[in-house]
Amino acid sequence: MVRVALDLMGGDKAPTEILEGAKLSSSQDKKILLIGTKHALEKAEGFGKVEVDDFLPMDVKPTEVIRRKNSSMYVGLKLLKEGTVDVFVSAGNTGALLAGATFVLGRIEGVERPALGVPVPSTNGFTILIDAGANAHVRAEHLVDFAVMGFSYAKILGCKMPKIGLLNVGEEETKGDETTKEAYVLLKKSFPENFVGNVEGHDINTGKVDVVVSDGFSGNVAMKTMEGTAKMILQTLKNKVDSAGILQKLGAFLMKKVFVELKKTLDPRTYGGGLVLGVNGLVVKAHGSSDRFAISNAIKVACQGVQMQVIDGIRGEIKRVRDSGTHR
Structure with missing residues (x-):
């Protein structure tokens, strides 16, 4: 129990x-x-x-x-x-x-820095967004820690070989400030088989990666933007159905089960909360x-x-990365 x-x-x-x-x-x-x-x-x-x-x-x-x-x-x-x-x-x-x-x-x-890891909806089921609001200012080494914890969390949730992306303003390696540029190099070294490079905000929910690494300020803004967009989609859909004609309402009734599942997927309340990792x-x-x-x-x-046993899993992953210098 x-x-x-x-x-x-x-x-x-x-x-x-x-x-x-x-x-x-x-x-x-x-x-x-x-x-x-x-x-x-x-x-x-x-x-x-x-x-x-x-x-x-x-x-x-x-x-x-x-x-x-x-x-x-x-x-x-x-x-x-x-x-x-x-x-x-x-x-x-x-x-x-x-x-x-x-x-x-x-x-x-x-x-060195604990972080907030939150599973957000994606076409693959979920993407771990870390940090989602705990650390507004970070160093490159902290972002590597976040990647390790997010990687372990994703594996525990059932993803066998999680792909990691670094949230940035563009996909090119030269994009971002000095912290993200340095973090890019460190992540490439630590996760040679799992780090796919920089990702942008629109990549978070597409299934391109399983873990998105970010500072807490950017991660929190991204998460709340997704929540707002989800609410807008659901409310717009409801308004359109309410104002539709009889045939459209009949079609909506026939698709009621689909709409219920859509609401469940997009509703941020469904995910409950994130873990302080x-x-x-x-x-x-x-x-x-x-x-x-x-x-x-x-x-x-x-x-x-x-x-x-999330905590034990993270302890083990941290130790493996720290001992080897790279993830295997």
């Missing part, structure tokens, strides 16, 4: 939608431990509970998590560190979660605007991460 700690106070829609997400996800194959204030926990029947008297608002400075040791986020990370739970899920402030996870859990040996513990970051459906899926991601 997977033991999940859930930050009831993290996110724009906390605690109501977080609690409802826990209820949606409740089943015999997992044990959910809710961490929240006394008031937030009043209606949380049927769950384990840990009461705190503090929580971090969404606009908090990231370093506050280290000082506020009785906040729901810090307590959740501490429970994970102590082995009381197997995974911690939060929709709270990304910077605070990263800082807290790094401070409380520590970094995996060989990783590079720390000594499994931490899932749900989107700050997560509703109950997204939280339920974030818990699903958390359980899958535990079952697939």
Whole structure:
């Protein structure tokens, strides 16, 4: 049974939608431990509970998590560190979660900067986007670390020989700033058989690569642009069907199953959240605007991460790359 700690106070829609997400996800194959204030926990029947008297608002400075040791986020990370739970899920402030996870859990040996890895939809099923928002400024060596972690994550999710691309403004090796140019050389050396070179934003969802490596600023912009585009497509489709004639509506009815699957594929809530990769513990970051459906899926991601032993896989991949200097 997977033991999940859930930050009831993290996110724009906390605690109501977080609690409802826990209820949606409740089943015999997992044990959910809710961490929240006394008031937030009043209606949380049927769950384990840990009461705190503090929580971090969404606009908090990231370093506050280290000082506020009785906040729901810090307590959740501490429970994970102590082995009381197997995974911690939060929709709270990304910077605070990263800082807290790094401070409380520590970094995996060989990783200087943990990063946020998110599976986004592609024609191949998924593409791992890393970093999706944890590190706005990075060095070339950090991008190599991200590639190693994303590569390992993709393999764990079922991709046997993941292809890696570096997010850039053009495909040519000479494109980009000094950091991306240096990272290109390092990635080519570290992953001679897997690194395909630079990729652009429109390549993320096409299946050209299985892992897209980026700094957190660019990666987060790319991810949220995809989410906005998906919402636009779904809303436009709905509006066109609503304003269509009887024959078109009949055709839409006959294709209802296709449209349901399309919505499921494009809806960012389906993917629940990303993993904070590079720390000594499994931490899932749900989107700050997560509703109950997204939280339920974030818990699903958390359980899958535990079952697939993501952390052990990343440790092994980091060691192999560091020991050999190249990936084999």
